[in-house]
Amino acid sequence: MRQVRYPSYKTTKSTWLASIPEHWEEKRLKDVATYNDESLDEKTDPDFEIEYVDISSVSLTHGIEKTELLAFEKAPSRARRKVRHGDVIVSTVRTYLKAIAPIKNPPLNMVVSTGFAVIRPRSSLDARFAGYMLQSNGFVGDVVANSVGVSYPAINASDLARLPFAEPPLPEQIRISDFLDHKTAQIDALIAKKQSLLDKLAEQRTALISQAVTKGLDPSVPMRNSGVDWVGEIPAHWTVPILGYVAEVRGGVTKGRKLPNEATVEVPYLRVANVQDGFIDLSHVTNIEILVTELERYSLQKGDVLMNEGGDNDKLGRGAVWEGEISPCLHQNHVFAVRPRIPEFSDWLALLTQSGYAKFYFYTTAKQSTNLASISSSNIKKLPVLLPPEAERREIIDHVKTSLDKLTKQRERVIQVIERLKEYRSALITNAVTGKIDVRDFCILTTSEQREVAHG
Numbered sequence: 001m002r003q004v005r006y007p008s009y010k011t012t013k014s015t016w017l018a019s020i021p022e023h024w025e026e027k028r029l030k031d032v033a034t035y036n037d038e039s040l041d042e043k044t045d046p047d048f049e050i051e052y053v054d055i056s057s058v059s060l061t062h063g064i065e066k067t068e069l070l071a072f073e074k075a076p077s078r079a080r081r082k083v084r085h086g087d088v089i090v091s092t093v094r095t096y097l098k099a100i101a102p103i104k105n106p107p108l109n110m111v112v113s114t115g116f117a118v119i120r121p122r123s124s125l126d127a128r129f130a131g132y133m134l135q136s137n138g139f140v141g142d143v144v145a146n147s148v149g150v151s152y153p154a155i156n157a158s159d160l161a162r163l164p165f166a167e168p169p170l171p172e173q174i175r176i177s178d179f180l181d182h183k184t185a186q187i188d189a190l191i192a193k194k195q196s197l198l199d200k201l202a203e204q205r206t207a208l209i210s211q212a213v214t215k216g217l218d219p220s221v222p223m224r225n226s227g228v229d230w231v232g233e234i235p236a237h238w239t240v241p242i243l244g245y246v247a248e249v250r251g252g253v254t255k256g257r258k259l260p261n262e263a264t265v266e267v268p269y270l271r272v273a274n275v276q277d278g279f280i281d282l283s284h285v286t287n288i289e290i291l292v293t294e295l296e297r298y299s300l301q302k303g304d305v306l307m308n309e310g311g312d313n314d315k316l317g318r319g320a321v322w323e324g325e326i327s328p329c330l331h332q333n334h335v336f337a338v339r340p341r342i343p344e345f346s347d348w349l350a351l352l353t354q355s356g357y358a359k360f361y362f363y364t365t366a367k368q369s370t371n372l373a374s375i376s377s378s379n380i381k382k383l384p385v386l387l388p389p390e391a392e393r394r395e396i397i398d399h400v401k402t403s404l405d406k407l408t409k410q411r412e413r414v415i416q417v418i419e420r421l422k423e424y425r426s427a428l429i430t431n432a433v434t435g436k437i438d439v440r441d442f443c444i445l446t447t448s449e450q451r452e453v454a455h456g
Contacts, residue, residue: 016142053110056099128177299328
């Protein structure tokens, strides 16, 4: 699509808006919308069920990703802001999270955190246009720039309402919204296809690992029953000890515990978020205070396999080898450190945790609760370990690594495409709602019109 600019522009007082089309008006958000109009009464029936939206449940890209059904008496005290169709919720705390989302056809009992400002467009403002404007790069950047605080940046709702806002005539707002609805739907469909491809690559990855660690590489070897119902047959010369026989499962440090009045030291420690499926993410490592006398006991050793105790079901038991990148380094009590008793076992165990049979074991033996699951150290120790001879283990590991490298490169290429599509989507929204492109002549062709254009 060829992007057309407006015939003339005027300079604004706003840094992020810079200039807008001559006939648009420069206003403040409070001129075109109200905020925080409705709240739940403190005397609400304790048994009244609400559908609650917290800040962690909202993202700029996906909007409201999840809700939680709660009785009013059991809901957090911040569960108070009522919303309607057409509102836009904007996070006023931890603004770097960019938790902003339009509200579309919510249930009557939907309530959001008081950490959101609930923006309600006035009659002169199209609700869809408001949603796009408040999600634009410039406005989001202005919210973050006007926030106060370093570790917990926040902005008052009244300060948010004073931020600059560009207002085209209402019919033009509707035309811009129609354009963006159409274009973002096209982009979102492309992103969904690419995401589906990522899901298929993930399935291929698990299948590849599962085949290798349960059947080996030689299809001609004699097979026998493994004794594990969900595994079936394995090569006859493999053994199946439980994990507790071949490795020591070590617990970690509990955060927030009260320490005695003795010498302490602050050291890095790894959380569930650091332990990914097949690798350790060290992009954000926090510190914890422990007793000096505990340092040796809890310190990780190179070759330890870190395994998650729980979280979401996909986090259960996922593991990776610790290569000693940070020393000393500890792990929290929700991460197990599995220390092998046999040589060259770390890489094999990490591979097993990524296989379908191990994931099935973790899921079926875990304690399940609402949205969360956890597995005990005693159940971790009972994991059946399919164990080929050392030389064969190394051969399988090398084969899987080579194959996974190819899948990883494919995955990275797909992720790059998705990121470019997201960037284009974001830029398109910003350019349209700030008047950098003129879409007044945009129209969606009917099927017959599309055929006429295609065939002349």
